[in-house]
Amino acid sequence: TSNCWGYGEDDGPFFWHKGYPIAQGNRQSPINIVTSETVYDSSLSPLIVSYEHCTSISISNNGCSVAVEYADTEQGPVIEGGPLSDAYRLKQFHFHWGHKDYHGSEHTVDGKTYASELHLVHWNTSKYQTFREAAAASDGLAVLGVFLEAGEEHQGLLKITDALNMVKFKGRTADLKEFNPKCLLPKNLKYWTYPGSLTTPPLHESVIWIVFEEPIEVAKKQMEKFRMLLFSQEEEDEKFMENNFRPPQPLKGRQVCASYN
Ligand SMILES: NS(=O)(=O)c1ccc(C(=O)N2CCN(Cc3ccccc3)C2)cc1
Numbered sequence: 001t002s003n004c005w006g007y008g009e010d011d012g013p014f015f016w017h018k019g020y021p022i023a024q025g026n027r028q029s030p031i032n033i034v035t036s037e038t039v040y041d042s043s044l045s046p047l048i049v050s051y052e053h054c055t056s057i058s059i060s061n062n063g064c065s066v067a068v069e070y071a072d073t074e075q076g077p078v079i080e081g082g083p084l085s086d087a088y089r090l091k092q093f094h095f096h097w098g099h100k101d102y103h104g105s106e107h108t109v110d111g112k113t114y115a116s117e118l119h120l121v122h123w124n125t126s127k128y129q130t131f132r133e134a135a136a137a138s139d140g141l142a143v144l145g146v147f148l149e150a151g152e153e154h155q156g157l158l159k160i161t162d163a164l165n166m167v168k169f170k171g172r173t174a175d176l177k178e179f180n181p182k183c184l185l186p187k188n189l190k191y192w193t194y195p196g197s198l199t200t201p202p203l204h205e206s207v208i209w210i211v212f213e214e215p216i217e218v219a220k221k222q223m224e225k226f227r228m229l230l231f232s233q234e235e236e237d238e239k240f241m242e243n244n245f246r247p248p249q250p251l252k253g254r255q256v257c258a259s260y261n
Pocket residue numbers: 119121132135136143197198199200201202207
């Protein structure tokens with residue numbers, strides 16, 4: 001899909017509102033999470049992550065990130081509980097990252113930026129027939145956000161970072177079977193949750209965000225492998241894929257709930 005939007009000086013997040021007016025809507029993502037203003041919500045039940053049956057299909061460079069896709073089957077990996085009233089099935093996960101380790105995440109915490117942010121994208125299969133339909137509905141998607149910071153090598157992520165050289169160019173896809181993303185979640189599943197949007201066009205306000213407080217550690221050399229990916233196709237001028245993050249958007253009166261006190 002040749003997008004007419006990107007992350008450059010002339011097609012980046014500050015221009016997206018021209019093609020997608022919702023960019024200036026009332027529940028846009030990401031946001032800066034001000035921890036002193038989050039509200040502990042004792043009614044939030046524990047998040048239930050059922051990733052046992054994990055049939056990953058492939059890893060692909062879609063020109064704005066690198067994504068691992070999952071089969072759309074009944075017994076696929078699902079999440080429920082927490083702020084969710086229905087079961088949401090995992091469709092794909094992808095990452096956002098910076099030119100250097102000091103920035104790259106989309107959400108920020110008291111202004112702190114992380115090297116990268118992993119998004120596990122799920123859709124409400126109780127209420128909608130397809131991902132595309134759910135992606136346009138106010139309670140259609142639930143995305144888990146995991147912060148990545150530079151530190152120890154992440155064993156679980158090695159299978160992903162070692163596959164990146166197979167999808168260097170935009171439009172490339174490679175097999176990636178049986179990858180279970182449970183290993184990418186932090187030990188502590190304390191989270192913040194708030195109503196938001198897709199952070200890329202079409203920016204639909206259809207996401208219940210669940211952002212884990214605890215980052216996972218990945219090695220600097222693993223982060224560097226993301227930065228050798230390209231936004232561009234094989235024949236085009238080489239444009240390294242980096243800084244593919246949208247900056248924090250206005251909260252517009254929304255409340256961020258904490259799953260813990
Ligand atoms: N960064 S993020 O987690 O917020 C995120 C970004 C993109 C997607 C995603 O898979 N798509 C966005 C919608 N698009 C398909 C589509 C649907 C309706 C209309 C047009 C196009 C694919 C999901 C989550």
